[in-house]
Amino acid sequence: MAMPSKAHEEDGELSEMNLTPFIDVILVLLIIFMIAAHSSAVSQTVDLPGSRAAPLAVTKPPVVLTIRADKSILLNDHPIGSTGLAVALARAGTDPKDRVLLAGDKAVSYDKLMEVLDDLRAGGYTHIGLVGVERGIAK
Template sequence: MAGSLTRSGSDEELVETHEINVTPFIDVMLVMLIVFMIAAPLATVDVPVDLPGSTAEPQSRPADPVYLTVKEDLSLALGDAAVARDALGSEVARATKGDKEARIFLRADRTVDYGALMEVMNLLRAAGYLKVALVGLEQTAGGTPAEGRAP
């Protein structure tokens, strides 16, 4: 709070001006920005899967992608949750809120054979989901996978 003395006629009076101190507010906002910058990369799917590599250009992905994972033992996971094959259509519909145009990001372990992967793609097609993106690790020019990077 700041104050000053001014002379108005013969009387002296105190004139007060009120100002809000925004410095603590700015400090809190900067701390929150740092916390969100650190926490945002941690909000990804955490199903352990050994992905094969790809040299294709990485494509942009939506803000809230739907990941379907075929694990090494051929079990399925939608996001982080395990899902049965017979309930796949209804669970994908729930995850996409019924949007049949939503892109499904399909991940499969390196040891999953082509036939098992095609079965899962056929289940998605039978449920009405035709936009399927295959996910793999990015590979460098020398053919080695870039660590921790998945499109």
């Protein structure tokens, strides 16, 4: 077989494709997408504006149920005896439409918390809020 002459190579087209520029463009696009995805996934700090609306007037103090670590239950800082939660709430003059705030100790088991929530629901109380301590937000 005869080897092509140098003159023939210069006149003809190259049969090889140079992939280096294509790979460079793909890598740059990959880096751009990685940076864009990271910045959209990170929570952004927002400086919320103030409001000129007057605070809502509270006509009734909130109903607060406290579950201590020893599983005793307090209704507005008064211990509930063996009468039960529904009877204690009725004696306190609460309405099932009232909001009940539930504050539980960290040591209270999830089972005990669900038991109290079931008792509240059985008594018709469905507006229940859980009370917690505000922690500093790590930045």
